């Protein structure tokens with residue numbers, strides 16, 4: 261009897277501390293997302309829209325042959341890409357990010373932010389963008405990123 265109540269007390273303490281840890285994680289995530297939201301408003305909204313909605317008629321081209329800024333919400337194709345590609349796209353800009361995946365001379369309208377934002381800030385903006393997607397789309401994008409990571413590992417990259 262004594263034994264089982266000690267066991268009960270221990271499990272209760274254990275599950276309490278997991279609950280607390282989870283709450284801490286959620287708070288940290290919220291801080292990251294709101295930092296990302298601010299950075300997005302300052303650096304990205306001018307082209308990609310204040311509500312992540314993209315340019316009007318974003319599927320068309322500009323006269324100079326560049327693409328229009330796509331939406332970053334679930335209606336666009338941001339979630340079709342791995343974390344690595346999204347990160348490179350923001351840090352290096354579209355032309356250099358595409359060159360890295362062997363598409364040379366891509367005429368991109370997406371400027372590089374490597375001199376304006378730290379790596380951490382770029383991840384914060386991406387966290388904010390992802391937070392606008394429904395859970396199943398977030399899950400699909402996580403799987404795309406994991407598959408790419410696994411592929412790179414088998415290639416020894």
Ligand code: HEC
Nearest residue numbers: 303304307327328329337338346349350354368369370385
């Ligand atoms: C001067 C306008 C402009 C600004 C500012 C800008 N972008 Fe872009 N972005 C574009 C255009 C245009 C594209 C379309 C693809 C291309 O031309 O390379 C794009 C594409 C992207 C893509 C890849 C395509 C996709 O599927 O989503 C990402 C990711 C992205 N932008 C994120 C950002 C983030 C994050 C910021 C702010 C830090 C930002 N952009 C600021 C114009 C801009």
